[in-house]
Amino acid sequence: MRLLYFAWLKTKTGVAEEEVAPPQEVTTVAELLAWLRGRGPGYAEALADETALRVAVNQEYARPGDRIAAGDEIALFPPVTGG
Amino acid sequence: MIRVQQEDFDVGAEIARLTAGNTAIGGLAVFVGLVRDIAGEKAVSGMTLEHYPGMTERMLEGIEAEARARWPLEASLIVHRVGQLAPGDRIVLVAAASAHRAAAFDACAFLIDWLKTKAPFWKQEETPQGPRWVEARGSDDEAAARWLKKESDAAE
Numbered sequence: 001m002r003l004l005y006f007a008w009l010k011t012k013t014g015v016a017e018e019e020v021a022p023p024q025e026v027t028t029v030a031e032l033l034a035w036l037r038g039r040g041p042g043y044a045e046a047l048a049d050e051t052a053l054r055v056a057v058n059q060e061y062a063r064p065g066d067r068i069a070a071g072d073e074i075a076l077f078p079p080v081t082g083g
Numbered sequence: 084m085i086r087v088q089q090e091d092f093d094v095g096a097e098i099a100r101l102t103a104g105n106t107a108i109g110g111l112a113v114f115v116g117l118v119r120d121i122a123g124e125k126a127v128s129g130m131t132l133e134h135y136p137g138m139t140e141r142m143l144e145g146i147e148a149e150a151r152a153r154w155p156l157e158a159s160l161i162v163h164r165v166g167q168l169a170p171g172d173r174i175v176l177v178a179a180a181s182a183h184r185a186a187a188f189d190a191c192a193f194l195i196d197w198l199k200t201k202a203p204f205w206k207q208e209e210t211p212q213g214p215r216w217v218e219a220r221g222s223d224d225e226a227a228a229r230w231l232k233k234e235s236d237a238a239e
Contacts, residue, residue, distance in 0.1 A: 006135055007205035008216045056203070059138035075135055075203075079219030082132065082163060082204025083116055083175050083195055 001070055003036075005046075006077035009053075012046035021070075029055050030064035032074065052078055084159070085143040087134065089166040092176055101158045102180055108157045110184035112191035114177045120170035122217070125210045132165045132174070135203035139163075142202045150179065150194050154186040161194060163204065193230050200227040 004017045022035050033053075037044045047053060055062045056075040068074060084101075094115060102108050118130050143161050150159060158180040168174060177198065179190035206217040 004135070006203070007133060007207070056135070056138055059135075059141050061201075075138065077135070077203060078205065078216070080200065080203050081206045081217040081219055082134070082202050083199035083223075 001068065001072045001074055004073065004075040006075065008078060009046050009076050013042050027067055028064065029057065029062050029066050029068060029074075032068055033064075047076070054079060085140065085147055085161045085163075087136075087139055087143070087163050087165060089164065091164070091173060092162050094173070094176060097160060097162065097176060098178055101160050101178055105157050105180070107182060108180040109182045110187040111158075111178060111180040112184070112187040114175075114191050114195050115173055116175040116195070118168045118170050118172045118174055122208055122210075125208070125212070125215070127170060127208045127210055129170070129209040130168045131207045131209075131214075132168060133205045133207065134163075134165050138203050143198065146194060146197045146201060149197070150190045153193070154179070154181060154190040156181050156186065156190055159190065159194070161198065163198070163202070165204070196223075196226045196230060199223045 001020060002017060003020055005013050005015060010016050022032060026032055026035050033047050033050070037047050054077050057066060057068060058073055094113065098111060098113060102111060120127050143163070147159055147161055150156065156179055160176065160178040162176040164174055175198070177191055177194045179187045179194060181187045181190065200223055208215050208217055
């Protein structure tokens with residue numbers, strides 16, 4: 001699956017986008033976040049506060065329990081500040 | 084119609100194009116957002132607007148469609164800029180046109196309120212202490228939430 005990071009999430013993880021293949025037991029947004037936190041201190045820090053985190057799966061807002069699949073585009077970003 | 088672009092827009096030209104040829108329009112409400120030179124206590128010398136290409140357009144189209152489902156609009160427009168902006172620059176233009184002013188005003192407010200809390204844009208300000216990502220404001224969530232309340236009122 002393809003992961004995208006925006007705003008300060010990109011700075012903290014150090015990547016704008018990457019391809020990942022999480023283990024099979026990772027089937028929801030919440031499980032993906034938990035798995036990503038284990039990938040390094042930058043990820044752990046960037047994803048520590050879930051209230052400061054928004055997730056979109058295939059360009060639609062997603063909730064922690066929503067299911068994810070191998071070909072998905074999953075974006076992680078802070079609450080939006082446009083307008 | 085929705086557009087995401089780096090370049091500036093001409094408000095007069097945009098609204099002239101939006102209403103051209105439609106004489107059923109009796110009222111047009113327009114909101115223009117500008118870059119300020121102060122944020123809280125901090126001086127701001129410039130701003131960079133980042134967005135999520137693809138999802139941004141999708142969300143803006145969804146917000147516009149929602150406005151057109153809720154109010155009898157003859158025309159609507161969202162133009163949002165991205166990239167580097169300076170204080171005084173225009174950031175966003177939102178317009179709604181209807182036969183009468185009430186629908187135009189309400190739809191215009193709805194468009195900007197929902198855009199601010201749903202469309203994936205992020206502002207980074209240049210301050211004397213260095214660049215700083217703008218934090219989302221609770222007051223923006225409250226402004227957007229009043230349109231949810233209206234929805235439940237209507238259902239009762």
